[in-house]
Amino acid sequence: MEQDINIKITDRDGIIHEVVAPTDMAMNLMEVVRSYELAPEGTIGICGGMAMCASCQCYVLSDHELPEMQDDEDAMLAEAFNVKENSRLGCQIQMTPGMEGLEVQLAPES
């Protein structure tokens, strides 16, 4: 289906998963990770996707143009651990056709 995109997610054990994500269901990256159960329940998206827990922190490996970081996300990453230059919160990255080929790695649980 043309609304679906292909993305690569490296889980916390270093395993790369090639998954298909819909772009017509208002899903964000954290929700895609949860729907494919790529991280144990209770370790990702704890706050429900409000940029308030950093449990969905990921490192963006590809050079896709991502939505600009808003204050909430920036503030959360200022407090989080294991933060790198390419850190983003999965809950703040909506799945859109422009994300085709996106490659991310889940940050360690903290």
Next chain:
Amino acid sequence: MIKTDILIIGAGPTGLFTVFEAGLLKLKCHLIDALPQAGGQCSELYPKKPIYDIPGFPEILAGDLTKNLLEQSKQFEPGFTLGERAETIEKQEDGSFIVTTNKGTKHQAPVVAIAGGLGSFEPRKPLISNIASFEDNGVEYFIKDPEVYRDKRVVISGGGDSALDWSIFLADIASEVTLIHRRNEFRGALDSVEKVQELKSKGKINLITPAEVINVIGHGKVEGVVVAQSQHIEKEFIVETDHFIPLFGLSPKLGPIANWGLEIEKNAIKVNNALDYQTNIPGIFAIGDVNTYPGKLKLILCGFHEATLMCQAAYQIINPGKKFVLKYTTVSGIDGFDGTRKESPKAVVKAIK
């Protein structure tokens, strides 16, 4: 010893609504919560966020929902043990349970309802390998009594409101306050940021940014912290201090409940959803986000439903053999434990001559 009918662990929306549903069945409730106030995640994490899927409320702020639930439960006079975490549970010969908190408060009830949401909120600890050995020996994650820091040297790390507010507060108490943050920018309230800037200018707060504490040093107690400039990780230096207070917010963990012998699946407590949300231990129920069963949805409204059914089962445990007839509040009204009575106004009947 605090005695009640239903002991509820967790004072979030599901726990608070349980008080109301139990009250309709004339059952008394007492709630335990690790947070110092009721409301759970709604009041701790997102009080100003609107919720759109509470029946009857097209939109309601999480904080207002909590406030309303508290108001609704008030007539049934719940008891609260706040700021304490349920630590242990012991089954008694009479079938009741004694739950003891981390501060030693004991509670006894024939029914325990775990409505712990995502678990108890615990401080997010920095990734410093030896930090555990200094906890309570100079490393503290909460400030309970500011007087502890009078005339002492204090290092605070973090960049949010807590780190800013406590740096400001302790500037007048401690002999030396050092605030360390990974970034140059702080994301707290504007007036707090400005106040810290002012105190820095007056030499009352040492500000070190962008930097991180990467180690704690001392013999038995904190004597200093090793700081690395974030952009030059090789550039390390020591800040001598008596206390190190990392303030990085809270993170929910299932906590000691995980050791109560309950069946756990996917970090949640397995319950019998075909019946009454009872766990594998008779008399202990789990409702709301803390439980799991086939088809589980972690929604506040599902927690309300689970609480309602659970109370019916609790009634049967507390009043064995006694028949209960489901009544509608529109018909039977509500008799509060505080002596209040609410009922719909009687219709005026006018005879036609």
